Amino acid sequence: xxxxxxxxxxxxxxxxxxxxxxxxxxxxxxxxxxxxxxxxxxxxxxxxxxxxxxxxxxxxxxxxxxxxxxxxxxxxxxxx
Numbered sequence: 001x002x003x004x005x006x007x008x009x010x011x012x013x014x015x016x017x018x019x020x021x022x023x024x025x026x027x028x029x030x031x032x033x034x035x036x037x038x039x040x041x042x043x044x045x046x047x048x049x050x051x052x053x054x055x056x057x058x059x060x061x062x063x064x065x066x067x068x069x070x071x072x073x074x075x076x077x078x079x080x
Contacts, residue, residue, distance in 0.1 A: 010040030035059055042075055049074045 005017025011032065013021060024030060025046070032041050035052040039059065042050070050073050054060035060067040063075075 008036075008040070010034070010036035010038075012040050013044065038063070038071075038073075047074055 002020060002023060004011045004020045006012060006015040006020075008015055013024070016024070029049070030046065031049045031051060032038065033051045035055055038050045038052050041048050042062070050071065052071050054063055054065050054067055054069045054071055057067055060069065063069075063071055063073060065071055
């Protein structure tokens with residue numbers, strides 16, 4: 001578990017520390033906790049496992065789950 005070096009409520013890669021970006025790129029497994037990390041990292045260039053509670057209708061719909069669901073997901077579809 002590491003800090004991303006940013007004060008953003010999710011992980012905006014461009015705002016993270018160089019050390020974090022290096023570890024993020026080289027890690028065998030990335031697990032991101034929280035809806036904010038899902039919002040900011042879904043569709044990034046590498047597989048990320050997300051663990052979060054879908055607290056708003058837009059995120060629940062994007063994740064394909066019911067509002068209030070506890071989610072463990074690793075989406076493979078990339079954003080364009």
